[in-house]
Amino acid sequence: MAKPRGTVYRTFSALKKDPLGMTGFVLVSIILLLTVLAPWLAPYDPLEVNVYNRLSSPSAEHWLGTDQLGRDVLSRVLFGGQVALKVSLVAISVSMAIGLILGMMAGFGPRWLDRILVISFDTVRSFPTIMFALAIVALTGPSLNTVIGVIIITSIPVYARVVRTQTQALRERDFILAERAMGASTSRILRDHVLPNIAAPLFILASMDVPAVVGMEAGLSFLGLGVSPPTPSWGSILNDGYSYLRNSPWPIIAGGLPLIAVTLGFTFFGESLRDIFDPKLRRKDQ
Amino acid sequence: MSLPVLNIQDLSIHYQTEQGPLQALRDVNLQVPEGKIIGIIGESGCGKSTLISAIIRLLAPNARIGRGSVNFKGRDLLRLSRDHMRALRGDEISMVFQDPMTSLNPVLTIGRQMYDVQHRSAANRAEKTARSLQMLDRVGISDPATQLQRYPHHLSGGMRQRVAIAMALMAEPDLLIADEPTTALDATLEVQIIHRLKELQREFGCSILFISHHLSVIAELCDEVIVMYAGEVVESGSVRDVFIDPRHPYTQKLLECDPARIAQRTRELPVIEGSLPNLVDLPGGCIFRERCSHRLARCGEDRPDLSGNQHQAACHLLDAES
Structure with missing residues (x-):
């Protein structure tokens, strides 16, 4: 019998055997690193306007060219990553936390509570996200916080539903009954026994959710519902570039590539994690 | 005999089903004296699981307690508040489950x-x-x-x-409930666990309520045994009395069917003819009547009560003898 190793070690050694998962991991790491280090890496101030050098093609001074106001696109993309990262970090952690609590209540609580919660999840999910966002922005005005709020409200049901089904499956398991028979309270059972069992699927879901959230932020900013100018965001870079597509394709390419990289990176990484943590697949190679 | 740790009196429990109330337990009486190991035998569906769920008050939501009391060290568990009950579980009453792979x-x-x-x-x-x-x-x-x-x-x-x-x-409980703890294990392990359990019981001085449908395990481990059939206690007494001189026809049949007691080589193991009665639509009279080979006329009319002192059985034959 091998000496039991930590989860992180096992995850990483399994990841090394999966080329696609490793690609995802490397992509995710690069994106995170570039974004976090943006203030040091960016060659220019992303807001610095230089109208004499508008819509220039890539050159030694401006690696990704400049936009219609002569701002350095590379710097804007790097700082735009910070907006995307902030939105996904805040929105996903808040909606995951609330979804976790509501999902556990629905999955472990009485049936009437379950019904009420499921109906409200379905109600929220029945609105098209963009329409919902438009309505909220019409009420509050465009801002980054509105974007985060909209994403949180529409993501809560996604997490809550996964937590609910997982909790329901667990509550009938013998070890939960055994815990009850040993005098554990409901809150203790949920915290110490249900949560560790659903943590893995929850984090995998969060990892797969990053591209969706980043895409939504970019989409809303593209429509002018998100960050207000001149703050750079991948969506607003795309919007700026879109108007001048005939003059220069560079801003569009520069704004679109990171979106593709995020989507591919987090999806590969998430899928690889799912395969690693799926006990049915794991048992095969043991 | 010292005061029983657990004293169940006239406990009746039914499940609400679409067909009507399913009488899972009817007037069950059971005592677990301090420091003793009490075994419960019975085939599947005889109410063993309902009985232990009632003791630790973790009954299915559709279960209803008709009447009776579950007295544990002077407290009626059925009337205890939820918080008090939870405080007892895992502290004064503990449980070992059937399948260690899932518990x-x-x-x-x-x-x-x-x-x-x-x-x-x-x-x-x-x-x-x-x-x-x-x-x-x-x-x-x-x-x-x-x-x-x-x-x-x-x-x-x-x-x-x-x-x-x-x-x-x-937590050194006063009562350990073991729900077929060896059923999922192989025979060698079963013996080891049984011996260990017996040693531990002596060390800790707790009482054990041991549920099994494995007769030799009960015979090996327990001091007293209770035989259940279709939600009723049909016979109870010391292991020696019940196994050597079974009085109820069901117990007799059950012992006859134990492969460990069959001396001759045989291709076909004996079985008890028939099946459990429908607990939703209970027939009157003796519960075992339909499968009994010693049936009397009065078995169809009135239900026999447990009779006897230390060794009790619920059968009209015993009245006929005396």
């Missing part, structure tokens, strides 16, 4: 689970770990320190069941 949390280490089970104790982390090590040692697990780091899937079924027993005995 431990798969994602937590053994150490973490044994630590968690001591959540009521005021001891610090080091003391609790020491206690876990001591308990693992007492249930016969070698190298307990390594085992604490392991996850349940690293352990064999027998080891897991030992861990479950160690966890159940952690």
